[in-house]
Every structure is written in structure tokens, then in C-alpha cells.
Amino acid sequence: MPKISDERRAARRTQILEAAWTCFQRRGLHATSMDDIIRAAGLSAGAVYSYFPSKEELILAAVTTSLGNLRALIAPLLAERPLPPPDELVRRIAEVITAYTVHEAYDLRRIALLGWSEAQRNERLRETMRGFYLPFRAVLEEAAAQWRDERVLPEQAATDDVAKLMLSVILGFVVQSAILGDVAPSALADGLRAMLTPRPA
Numbered sequence: 001m002p003k004i005s006d007e008r009r010a011a012r013r014t015q016i017l018e019a020a021w022t023c024f025q026r027r028g029l030h031a032t033s034m035d036d037i038i039r040a041a042g043l044s045a046g047a048v049y050s051y052f053p054s055k056e057e058l059i060l061a062a063v064t065t066s067l068g069n070l071r072a073l074i075a076p077l078l079a080e081r082p083l084p085p086p087d088e089l090v091r092r093i094a095e096v097i098t099a100y101t102v103h104e105a106y107d108l109r110r111i112a113l114l115g116w117s118e119a120q121r122n123e124r125l126r127e128t129m130r131g132f133y134l135p136f137r138a139v140l141e142e143a144a145a146q147w148r149d150e151r152v153l154p155e156q157a158a159t160d161d162v163a164k165l166m167l168s169v170i171l172g173f174v175v176q177s178a179i180l181g182d183v184a185p186s187a188l189a190d191g192l193r194a195m196l197t198p199r200p201a
Contacts, residue, residue, distance in 0.1 A: 013051050016041045017065055018105070020058050025106040029059060029114050060128055063115050066108050067132040070100055078139050083146050086153075087192040090166065094173045094185030109178040133167070140166045152196075 004012075019041035023032040034055050038048045052058040073096050077089060084092065101108035119126040144162035147153045153162065169188060176183040 012043070012047065013061075016043065016048055016051055016058070017062055018103075020062055021103075021106040021108065021111055024062070024111050024114060029118050034058075056122075056124075059115070059118065059122075060125060062111075063125065063128055064132075066101075066112075067129070070097065071132065071136065073100055074136075078143060082150070083143055086147060086166065086196065087189040089143065090169055090173075090192055091185045091189035093170055094188055097170075097174065098177070098185065107178065109174045112174055113178055137163050137167050 016037065020032075020037045023036045023040050026032075027036065032055075034045075034048070037055075037058065038045050041048060052061060074093055077084070077092050077096070083089065097109070101112075115125070115129070119129055141159045141163035144153065144157065144159035144166070147162075148155060148157050148159060169192070173183060173185070173188055
């Protein structure tokens, strides 16, 4: 049997992941079976299991793929010089998250909440997420140091505390937009700007 190309393998992997995301949103992580995903993907069981030998491996792949793609999309924003101010950076990151996560058949923001919940009982998944969130927070800390050097932030500002706040705002956007559905990226920017603007003397 001839080997399929790398491009075809990547396309099939994406096909399976998109089927999984659709099923996860519809039925949840635990209620979704591999048979559900196989049917949604329109592939044979052997084809799906050749890429993902278990549902746990598929869940891990779904998380690493979505977080890895987001990291690649957000990285250029954090590499800009000069760095955008905090309110503008948060707005642009939230816009990237929205553009990447919203699909016709599923919303990765809603699936993220399922993944965060699953990570409370699945140590391997939790460590996988930590492997993405901790480096991202470290980059936000570097951004905070630049803002402090540029006097966007007070010189006494603790950069690690600023990074934790920024990450909370970004992840909070995911939660609010998934559950409440009424939070625009511009609202985050306006709120941060209002908090950072000094009161008139």
C-alpha cells in the first residue's frame, strides 16, 4: 500500500481533531466516545486509531494543538517593538483568540472550559496546560518589565504580579465570552485603560 504524503497525514489529523472538537462541544468530554468521533470524522476506526490510540491521547492532542496554534498567533504581538501598551495588547490578544476559536461547528473557548475542568482530575493534561501557560506568563512578565522601564507602569510595580493579572484578564475573557457571550475585546481595553489612567490632581 503506498504511503500517504505528510500533507495528507496532517489534513487527516486535522479532520479528526475537528470532529473531536465538534463532538466535545455537543456532548462533553466524558460523554463523547471514540465511536462518536469516528462517525463525525467520516473515517474508518483503524484510520482514527492510527493517529490517536485512545480518547485521552486525542484530548491531549486537541489541547496541545489549540494552545500551540494560539501561541504561534499571539507571539508576534509580544515581539513587537515598541510593545503596545497593556490595554492595546490585551485587546489584540483577545481579538486573536476570538478569530481563532470561533468556528461554525464549535467554539474552542467553550471547549477550553471543558479542558480546564478535566485538568483537575487528569494530571497529565494539567501538566500539558502548565507547559503552555507558565511560559506565556513569563513572556507577559517580560512585557511588564518593558512597560515599567518605559514608565507605562510605576517603577515599584512587581512584574510577576502584573503578569499574573494580565493572564487572569486573558483567561477571564475566555470564560466570560464562553458563558456570558457579551464581552468584546474592546471592553477589556477600555476597562484596563480606565484603571491605568491617573486621576487628575
